[in-house]
Amino acid sequence: MPFSILPGAFPRSRWFKLLGVNAETIAVGTELLTPFRQDTNSLFLTSKLNELGISVDFKTVVGDRRADLVNALQVALARADIVIFMGGLGPTEDDLTREAVAEAMHVELTRSPELVTRLEEMFAARKMKMAENNLRQADVIAGAEVLLNSRGSAPGQFLYVVMEGKSKAIVLLPGPPHELFAMFEGQCIERLRKIAPQRHIAVRVLKIAMVPESHADKRAAAIYTHHADVETTILAGTPGEVQLHLRAQAESLEEARNRVDTLTSLLEDEFEDTVFSAQGESLEQIVGYYLQMRGATLAVAESCTGGLLAERLTSVPGSSRYFLGGAVVYHNALKTMLAGVPPLMIQEHGAVSREVAAALAEGIRDRCKSTIGVGITGIAGPGGGSEEKPVGLVFHAVADDSSTEVVERQYPGDRDRIRNWAAQQALDMIRRKLM
C-alpha cells in the first residue's frame, strides 16, 4: 500500500474534500478475544467521535500478535479515515502496537531521549527501579506526535498520513480506560476537531417508566419516522425503563437544538407523565429531587426485592438528605418485628397480599417517622409460586399521611428481572405521589 507520512498536520482543505469522515477502532489484547473480557473503550470513543461529526463504521478486536496488528491496520486504513488503536502500548513483550504500526507504515521506531528522561523521572519519583523493558515506551514512530500520558507511563502517538491521495490519521492510545479517556479528551479532540467536518450536535435522552418496550417502540416510531433529521435510538434500560436517545447534526447549534427539541415535544405529548426525565437522570435521582423539593423523607420495607430498592435509592450521592432507611423483611417474623405487620393479617391473607403490602408501607412509615413509606411483597421465584399466587406476582404500596395506594402486578422473566421490575414500579409510584 502506498503510504506517505506527513511531518505535521496537513492543510484543512484536504480534509474537506472528504464527504463525511469515518473512523475504525481497533481494540488490542488477547484477553479481549476470550469469553471473559470485552472492549468497552470503543463505546466512549464512539460517543466522543460522534460529537465531532465522525462516524464509527467498523470496530475490530485483535490479539497481541504483531502480524495480526499489521493486518488490522492495513485493513482499517483501506476503509476508514481515522484509525484508533486502544492498547498494546505498555512495557511488556506482549505490547506490540508501536512496532506493528511502524512495520505497516514501513518507517523506523526511534527512542526519544525526552521520553526516556520522563520515564526515569517518573520511576525515581515513585522510588522504584526501572526495568530495561520500560524503555520501549519511549519508542516513537517516525513522523508521529507524542501524546503524553497524565495517568500512566505509556505515551500515545498521533500520525497524519496520506494514502492514495486521501488524508488519514492513525492514533495510538493506551488500553486502561482512565488513561485512554484523559488522553483522548486532553490531546486528541482538538487535533481531530481540526480535521473533522464542521457540524454541531444536539442530544436528548428521554426516559420512560413502566411502558412495555414493544408499545413504547411502536408509539415512538409512529412519531420519529417523520423526523428523519433526528437520529433516534430506542433502548431498554432496567426492566420498566425505556430510553429514547435523540441526536441531530446541523451546521449551527441552534438548528441542531431546534430539531431535537421539536421531536422531544412531540414525544413528550405522546408519552405524557410516563416520561420521567429528559436530561438523562435516573429514576432514583428524580425521586430524590422531588423528595428534596417537597422537604419529604422516605422509608421502605422490602420483602421480595430484598434490599434492591434501598440500594438503588442510596446509590445516589447525598441520598441521606431524604432517605432514612428501612427494613428487609424476608422472614415473616421480621415483617411484624421491624414493620409492625399484624401476624394475624399474614395468616389470613398470606405474606404476598394487598393487605400486607399496605401494612408494610404504613408500618415502616410509622416506625421511621418518614413522610412517605413504601412496602413491597411478592414472589420472585424460581420457587414459592402457586396457581393462585404465581411467580412474578408483586404488591407495591406507597403510604403518606393521607392515604395508601397499592398496585398489583404480574411480572415476566426470571428472579433478577422480577426484582428489578418491582423496584422500578415502586420508584415510579413514589415519583407519581410527589408529582
Added chain:
Amino acid sequence: MPFSILPGAFPRSRWFKLLGVNAETIAVGTELLTPFRQDTNSLFLTSKLNELGISVDFKTVVGDRRADLVNALQVALARADIVIFMGGLGPTEDDLTREAVAEAMHVELTRSPELVTRLEEMFAARKMKMAENNLRQADVIAGAEVLLNSRGSAPGQFLYVVMEGKSKAIVLLPGPPHELFAMFEGQCIERLRKIAPQRHIAVRVLKIAMVPESHADKRAAAIYTHHADVETTILAGTPGEVQLHLRAQAESLEEARNRVDTLTSLLEDEFEDTVFSAQGESLEQIVGYYLQMRGATLAVAESCTGGLLAERLTSVPGSSRYFLGGAVVYHNALKTMLAGVPPLMIQEHGAVSREVAAALAEGIRDRCKSTIGVGITGIAGPGGGSEEKPVGLVFHAVADDSSTEVVERQYPGDRDRIRNWAAQQALDMIRRKLM
C-alpha cells in the same frame, strides 16, 4: 479472490492440514456502532468455539451497509478459517447479510420454496398476515445448508468453501441472542466439530476474596508461568474478588484435567483460605451453602452499603431458607429504632465507629433472633468525609452467640466501589466465621 463453494462438507483430512483452526466473528448492525449497544453474542460464541479447540483471532463489528458487509467478509476470509456473521438476517431492508455474502462469493441467492412454505405456516399459526418482505428470509445462498430457526423466523446458513486451497466455513446466524444460542448449539456445534481439531478441554475457575488484585496477580504469575500447558487468565470481579480462569487442552480429557488440577492444587496452596470457590460459585452462594450446612440464619444492619449486602444475599434463589432480613439504617435514629444502638454511643463515638458497627451486628441479631448478625457503617462519599474519618473508611462487624468481630478498612475508589468493597468484606467475614 478465488473462491469455490463445495456442495457439502468436504473430507475431514482437508481440515487436518490446517495447523490450528481459527475464527473471526462479525457482528452486524448499525446500532452496534453507537455508544449504546455492544456485541455480546461473540462472548458466547468464543466460549463455545474454544471448547471445540477453535480460537477466535479477530472480532469485527460492521453496520447495515452492503458494501461494508462485503468488505468485512473478504477481510475475514483472508485471515480466518471460520467466519461467523451474527445478525442482519431479518425481513427488513436493513437486513443485508445474505445479499452481501452472495455478492462477495459471486453466487446467486435463490428463494427456497420449502422456506417460503415454512414462513407462511409460521405466520398462519400466529394468525398474522405475512408482509411481502418476510419472503427475503427464504433466500438461500447457492451451496449453503439451511439452519432452521426454532425460536424465530430468520433461518441461518452454513457454507463450506475452498479458498486458495484452504478449506473454510462461513456461518450466518441471527442476531437475537436466544435465537443465536439455540441455533449454534443445535445445528453448528456438530458441523464445526467435524472440522475442528480433536481436542479435549478442562476448565476451572478459582475465586479469591479480599486479596488486592496486583498481589494476587504477582503471586499467581509466579506459579502459572511455570505451567505453560494451562492457559491462565486473571480477572478482577466485583471489588474484593479476583478470579483465576484455568484452561487446558489435550488429546484426552484425563490429560487435560490432570493439567488443570495440578495447577489448581498449587494455586490453592498459595492462596490458602482466601480461595472461596473452585467451581465458579459466587461469594453469596458460598455463604448460603455454609449457613445451610450449619443450620444457621443471618440478619444484617447496613448503613453505608444501603441494602447492597441484603440485595446480594437475596439474589440467590432459596435464600429465604437462611436469610431472615434486616435493616437499612441510613439515618441515625433508625440505628437506634431498628437495631437498638444506644443514642449515647452514637454521640460519643460517631455513627462511623467500631462500637456502632458492633452494636448494629449484635442489635440486629438480637431483634431478628438470627444465629449471626452483621453490622456495616462507613463513609461511602463523595461527601461526609473528614480528616479523622475520610471517605472510604468502613467498619464491618459479625456477631454470633460467643463473640463479635470488627474489621476496619479504608477503601479506595468512588461511592459505588466503596459500597461494593464493604459488602464483599462483610460476606467474607461471614464465610470465615462459618468455615
